[in-house]
Amino acid sequence: MSNNPAISRVALKKTTPDVSAAMGSLHAAAVSAAQDAKLQPEILELIRIRASQLNGCAFCLDMHTKDARAAGETEQRLYALNAWRETPFFTERERAALALAEAVTLVHDGHVPDAVYAEAAEVFSEEQVAALIWAATVINAYNRIAIATRMVPGGYQPVKK
Incomplete structure (x- = not known):
């Protein structure tokens, strides 16, 4: 596998602005659904990361580690996120959200197991579970866009609130 930066990739926003706008609208709708469901923004950032x-x-x-830090997330939790099951740093709700996000992300590997879904449904409302699924779906789509077009990390800066 070659990762030759000299090979130019398509600029999706420029080439397909309507589709890019629709993706932005989907993201905005997913964020709005999470807000309406009173889902904590910190949980959304954790599943995006x-x-x-x-x-x-x-x-x-x-992008999302910068956003999480700007929102007050600790370095310790960000560093341990890759091994969240092995740490005491995450709440029961965060663990359920992370397990659901992983199952959605790795859907090819056993789909979303009933036990994972049940764990999320036990600690989140139906609206919150729906918002978690949408958030995981949207970030997975954005991951694929960024990877396919080789978007370059480093330049993003969080919006000051």
């Missing part, structure tokens, strides 16, 4: 780790998306890892 975890899915990006699993997919190997450097651009999204750069």
Whole structure:
């Protein structure tokens, strides 16, 4: 596998602006659904980062770790996220969200097991489970876009709130 930076990749926003706008609208709708369901933004960032780790998306890892830090996430939890099951740093709800996000991300590997779904449904409302599934779906789509077009990490800066 070659990762030749000299090979130019398509600029999706420029080449297919309507599809890119639709993706942005999907992302906005998923964020809105999470807000309406009163899902903590910290959980959303954790699942975005975890899915990006699993997919190997450097651009999204750069973006979402910066966003998480800007929102007050600790370095310890970010460093341990790749091994979240082995640490005491994550709450029961965060663990259920991470397990669900991993199952959605790795859907090819046994689909979303009933036990994983049941664990999430036990600690989240139906609206929150739906929002978690949408958030995982959206970040997985963005990971694939960033990887396929070789978006370069490093330049993203969080919006100051």
